[in-house]
Amino acid sequence: MQKAPQAVDFALKETSPNIGAGAGAGAGDKLSCTYDLVEQMQYLYVRVVKAKDLPGKDVTGTVDPFVEVKLGNYKGITKHFEKKSNPEWNHVFAFSKDRIQASVLEVVVKDKDVVLDDIVGRVLFELNEIPKRVPPDSPLAPQWYRLENRKAKGELMLAVWIGTQADEAFPDAWHSDAASVGPEAVANIRSKVYLSPKLWYVRVNVIEAQDLILSDKSRYPEVFVKVNLGNQTLRTRISQSKTINPLWNEDLMFVVAEPFEEPLILTVEDRVGSNKDETLGRCAIPLQIVQRRLDHKPVNSRWYNLEKHVIVEGEQKKEIKFASRIHLRVCLDGGYHVLDESTHYSSDLRPTAKQLWKSSIGILEVGIISAQGLMPMKTRDGRGTTDAYCVAKYGQKWIRTRTIVDGFSPKWNEQYTWEVFDPCTVITVGVFDNGHLHGGSKDSRIGKVRIRLSTLESDRVYTHSYPLLVMHTSGVKKMGEVQLAVRFTSSSLINMLFTYSQPLLPKMHYVHPLSVIQLDSLRHMAVQIVSMRLSRAEPALRKEVVEYMLDVDSHMWSMRRSKANFFRIMKVLGGLIAIGKWFDQICNWKNPITTVLTHILFIILVLYPELILATVFLYLFLIGIWNWRWRPRHPPHMDTRLSHADAAHPDELDEEFDTFPTSRSSDIARMRYDRLRSIAGRVQTVVGDLATQGERFQSLLSWRDPRATALFLTFCFVAAIILYVTPFQLVCLLAGFYVLRHPRFRQKLPSVPLNFFRRLPARSDSML
Incomplete structure (x- = not known):
């Protein structure tokens, strides 16, 4: 398995997008969205408001009007009205200026017909004469334009301008990117903001x-x-x-x-x-x-x-x-926070009742810029294609970008803002393929990114390209990359630092705690309610999208995750193990100079015990200052090596993606059950050994073994007398010199205290 290329391919990449079009705001404007975290995109906007005095075109003298907006090869159409000479549409069209290949904008009013639509009249605009509008300017007022026709009858109210994606008309506009999508699916590709139900x-x-x-x-x-x-x-x-x-x-x-x-x-x-x-x-x-x-x-x-x-x-x-x-x-x-997310990736920790909320400590701004190298997610007209959109969830606010139709390198350049009440929270950004544009039934997951706010420096803009990684039965697969710009701005440093002294969850979780089983069951109920409510929105945020963003299946058994967690524990304990090995080398005089220096430090600390805690804290301070040079400069991202995704066995992956209850044959289920029994047996043995050691400590004074307890009490009595008459520094010196004694004074056999401890009884004797 070629791990070296994967490590490079799956890495987080720092990028330098052309952002900052709205930068330059003063310090007082820091907490307002300036739309400066995305690349500026220019659009030609056409607002079709209404028409009046349209002439009749049918035999009956009536007209079924609709408007067609044409710009080169792109064409947008409003809905049509039956037999109405004064229709009102109030519809906005947006044409990306990067794709404009024409010099004239043509707005045509037509009469809907069975065979061929008749032209009622048209209005033409030269592109170089269309005015530019920069937000937050006031909206451009529409005006009446006389329709150009031989009969010169009828007028159309329009507003035409060139703006950016920061324009208030942008979210609800029809986009030229969606020219191939039917009118019934246009609403399903627009950007939207959703709120989780309370x-x-x-x-x-x-x-x-x-x-x-x-x-x-x-x-x-x-x-x-x-x-x-x-x-x-x-x-x-x-x-x-x-x-x-x-x-x-x-x-x-x-x-x-x-x-x-x-x-x-x-x-x-x-x-x-x-x-x-x-x-x-x-x-x-x-x-x-x-x-x-x-x-x-x-x-x-x-x-x-x-x-x-x-x-x-x-x-x-x-x-x-x-x-x-x-x-x-x-x-x-109302005093609890209703958990609907995984406790490890919570984006909101406030109680339900608003009366208990505290003031915000800052804002989070995320610019969803683009994606690169997306994989084809479905087949249309005999070729692979992807209709990608992003969903971001933080707190009660969900956002969904517009869908970029038929593109493997979509550019969204949309910016969103959230209030932050706790820095120890996580924002989740997912990328999905829209499967409902052409009669599909499900939105496919492309990948997601999690960013913990506490890992970000205040007021710094992070621009990175994050790998989109998804586990499949064949192994980990890179589905592309998503480019984000993230900025966390603190409104009060003191308030933010104060939150670190507060409980993570509301007070009720500690005064009247809920059991782990209760919390798991209630979280399952909460996820179902949230997914049901958001799926009833228009356009719907699908159930499969909500469940993926909320990590609904994170509790399922996985051999890969179990291995990853085991090695995470071993890495945490690695520091203690390294200290133990270093101390063992000192005790065995592997490096005599280091051991002699340790003796000198030990004598100083024993003679001046008031220096012990000061020395420990000073040492920790120096380690922290030393590590500052190598502090992380990038947000955390999905790590395939840490997740053991790059070395997972195919059968383990097949087991991870199996349904619950299993859908595999009885032979495979039996093999996996036996394997699980083997692993669980080893875990059971380790847990039993830990319990045995604890019970041996308890048996020292329980008289379960009367001779052992009598010996221990005798030792305690004698030790108390000796320690009472002996200076404490002398005891520490003798004990330290005994521990650090030269190997020639050591025995190969276990020590007397260890032999005594291992002979103590435990409750394992009573186990069936």
Whole structure:
């Protein structure tokens, strides 16, 4: 396997794009978006507003008008109106000036016909006479133009100007890049900004029920409560008090998004047999009336009447009887941050309730410039093609660039801004292929980039080309590169430094913590809600895009990730291991000069113990100053070597991309299961060894081995007396000289303390 070329190919590259068109803003303008992180692109804008007094062209004397804007080989068309002589379109067309190959702009009003569209009239513009507009100038006012025709009848209101991508008309304009796309798909290629729905945790404390009506009163009821909220369903345990007044006092947690669409539905059921439950009562609680909690103080509980529904003549009707009741404590917990991202790559850590938010510490500006060398993602007309767009997610704000149709080196040059509330957060930028332009069903992932804000220097512009890497069953594959410009600007250095002393998550996560299993389940619910809400936007941000950006499958087993994490741990421990080896060399007098110097330093520290901590901190300070010369100058990026992506076995990759549950044959599943058992057995042994060492420490004073405990207590008593009458410096000197003694005074056998410790009992003797 050729690793050397891959290491170069997958590297992060610093670039020098021609940015800064809006630079030069003063210090007071630092927190305003100046659109200076992208290359300036000029566009010819044509705003078609409306027409009036259009002459009739059909036999009936009516006209079905639409407007065709032509510039060389590019042609944009508005929608047509039936039988309307005064239509209003208010449509904007944008033609990239880099691709203009004509000197005249032609705006033609036509009459829609079955066979051949008739020309109603036209307006011509010489390109060298069109005015330029530089944002933030006021928008150019449209004006009436008389249509050139033999009958000289009809007028068209237009505005024509040359501007840049910073123009407010840019996002909603029809672009010449999309000339090959049908009118119905134009909305799907425009740049858009989305907001994640506001997510709440719903806590339902099911306390008790009263006066339940049972169909069979001769048996002890086995009652539980099933709670449903949209697609989420949870249930309590079966009540231990088997009466008509059961008691639970159990908490159930859900995720819900504003605006609240589904009520909270509680059903009290009785287990009357295997897989057979009888409904004893039901109640629905609208979330709009539920109390919102900002801290850990309990909310007031309430009794709710239970309604029993019966089937009468095929219809469900309420049965009004003696009212059974259920006692609940329901609240919307606004003090938590609802986790919808992977905890390692969170972009937002604020609580749900806005009353608990703190002021922002700065802004993040990202210029999405271009991509190079993208791979063909689909086939159209017998050739490979890619319709690429970018999605960036930070906090509650998602952005989507426009789709560049049929290009392997698209240029977006779009700039976006986010407020930053915590520097220890991550922005994720993904590149996708638009699969819905020609009847496709799914947007394909090309790759993504993560940038942690705390790794960026304030007010510095980072311009880099990031490799887009994706794991396939055949191994890691480079899908191209995306060029970004990133700038993090701090509004207050003191406020930013103060955040480093604050808890990472809101206070409620520590006062009333949620279990790991709960958090994992709630995150899954949150991802489903966010993907469903964003897929209902127009244009939709597809489910597969949202799930890829939120790392929905990051918890799945992967042999490659397990190896990578193991070697990450070994690298972290490598420093301690290196120190241990260095100290062992000193103790064994491998370098006598170093050992003698160590003796001298040791004697000084023992005689002047007040210098120990000062020396340690001074040493750490000097190491940090020394390392400043080699500080990282680039943002972190996807590392194939660290991820063990460049050396993964094909079968391990096939296992990583297998569905859950598995879709492979029983022989392959058996082989992988046996391999997993082997690995898990080694992990189990290591964990067992660590537990054994800890239990041996506990057994020193537990009298599990009475002789060992008696010996240890005797040693402690004698040591206490000796240490009491012996100066502490002398004890340290003798202990240090013993540890640093020459090899000729050492034995090959283990030391007495180690022998004693290894003989201590552990609870492994009680394991089956």
